[in-house]
Amino acid sequence: MDHVASSAPDARSVPVCYRHPDRETGVRCTRCERPICPECMVSASVGFQCPECVHGGGPAPSGGAGGGTARPMAAARPRTIAGGTMAADPRLLTKILIGINLAAFLVQLAVGESFTQRFELVGRAYTPLLPGIQGIAEGQYFRLLTAMFLHGGYVHILFNMLSLWWIGGPLEAALGRARYLTLYFVSGLAGSALTYLIAAPNQPSLGASGALFGLFGATGVLMRRLNYDLRPLVALLVVNLIITFTPGFGIAWEAHVGGLVAGVVAGYAMVHAPRRNRALVQYGTCALVLVVVAVLTLVRTGQLT
Structure with a gap:
C-alpha cells in the first residue's frame, strides 16, 4: 500500500x-x-x-x-491514450489517405510514365521523358513528399492500402487524428530522406511503405504500453523485413528502415509523454525527427552537387 x-x-x-x-x-x-x-x-x-x-x-x-x-x-x-480527442469516425483520416493514394495511382495510369517520373523520389538523374536533369539535388524537394503517394503497380498499391487499413485504422483511433497524421507524415518523410541519403542518385523510389513501417513501429510501442501480446505483430514485422531485404524484389529497404525508426521514436513520444506538457513533448519529438530529415537531405544534396 x-x-x-x-x-x-x-x-x-x-x-x-x-x-x-x-x-x-x-x-x-x-x-x-x-x-x-x-x-x-x-x-x-x-x-x-x-x-x-x-x-x-x-x-x-x-x-x-x-x-x-x-x-x-x-x-x-x-480522450485517447495519447491525449487526442475521440472522433465519431475514428478511421476518417485513414480513409482519406487511402483515397489520396488511389487517386494518385489513377492519375499515374491515366497520364503515364511522365507523371510518375515527375513526382517519384530520385536523387539526381536524367530522365528521357522530361527535359534536363531531374531530382531532389536539383531543388525538387517536393519529391520527398509526393513519392509517398505513388505506387509501382496493382500489387504494390493493393498490399500497401490493405496494410494501411489494417494497421492505420486502429492506430488512428488510439492516437487521435492530429497525432496520427503527424506520425504518418513524419515516418514517410524519414523513409524518403534515408532513401535519398543511401540509394544511388539515379535510382527511383516510390510508395507509402515508409509511412506504413512507421505505423508498424508506433503500433508496437502502443501494444507494449497496453501490455498486449506483441508476438503476432513481431512475426508480421519480421516477415516484412525478410521480404524487404530479399534480393530480386527491388524494394527500397532504406524507406522501410527509416520509416520504422521514425515511427518507433515518434510513437514512443505519443504514448509515453507525461500528462503535463504532453502535446509539447509529442510534437516536439516529431519536430526533432523532421530536423534530422532536413539535415540528411542537405548532406546528401551537398554530396551530389
Missing part, C-alpha cells in the same frame, strides 16, 4: 480498463465514463461505449438530487 500511495499521481495518469485491469487505456465510455480498452470499445454516434452500456446494463450519468438540473459528466470529451 505504501508504494501505491507514494506513486498515486503516476498510477492515475493512465487508468486501466474496468473489465481488463491489466490493460491501461486513455479512452472512457461516453455514457458511464468508465475507462475501456480497445477490445471493449463499441462505436457509438460520438466516441465509444462500453459493452454494458450498449446492452442497457451500464450506469447512466448522474443527474443530481434535483432530478434534471445537473449537467451530465459527458461534457468532458473522452
Whole structure:
C-alpha cells in the first residue's frame, strides 16, 4: 500500500480498463465514463461505449438530487491514450489517405510514365521523358513528399492500402487524428530522406511503405504500453523485413528502415509523454525527427552537387 500511495499521481495518469485491469487505456465510455480498452470499445454516434452500456446494463450519468438540473459528466470529451480527442469516425483520416493514394495511382495510369517520373523520389538523374536533369539535388524537394503517394503497380498499391487499413485504422483511433497524421507524415518523410541519403542518385523510389513501417513501429510501442501480446505483430514485422531485404524484389529497404525508426521514436513520444506538457513533448519529438530529415537531405544534396 505504501508504494501505491507514494506513486498515486503516476498510477492515475493512465487508468486501466474496468473489465481488463491489466490493460491501461486513455479512452472512457461516453455514457458511464468508465475507462475501456480497445477490445471493449463499441462505436457509438460520438466516441465509444462500453459493452454494458450498449446492452442497457451500464450506469447512466448522474443527474443530481434535483432530478434534471445537473449537467451530465459527458461534457468532458473522452480522450485517447495519447491525449487526442475521440472522433465519431475514428478511421476518417485513414480513409482519406487511402483515397489520396488511389487517386494518385489513377492519375499515374491515366497520364503515364511522365507523371510518375515527375513526382517519384530520385536523387539526381536524367530522365528521357522530361527535359534536363531531374531530382531532389536539383531543388525538387517536393519529391520527398509526393513519392509517398505513388505506387509501382496493382500489387504494390493493393498490399500497401490493405496494410494501411489494417494497421492505420486502429492506430488512428488510439492516437487521435492530429497525432496520427503527424506520425504518418513524419515516418514517410524519414523513409524518403534515408532513401535519398543511401540509394544511388539515379535510382527511383516510390510508395507509402515508409509511412506504413512507421505505423508498424508506433503500433508496437502502443501494444507494449497496453501490455498486449506483441508476438503476432513481431512475426508480421519480421516477415516484412525478410521480404524487404530479399534480393530480386527491388524494394527500397532504406524507406522501410527509416520509416520504422521514425515511427518507433515518434510513437514512443505519443504514448509515453507525461500528462503535463504532453502535446509539447509529442510534437516536439516529431519536430526533432523532421530536423534530422532536413539535415540528411542537405548532406546528401551537398554530396551530389
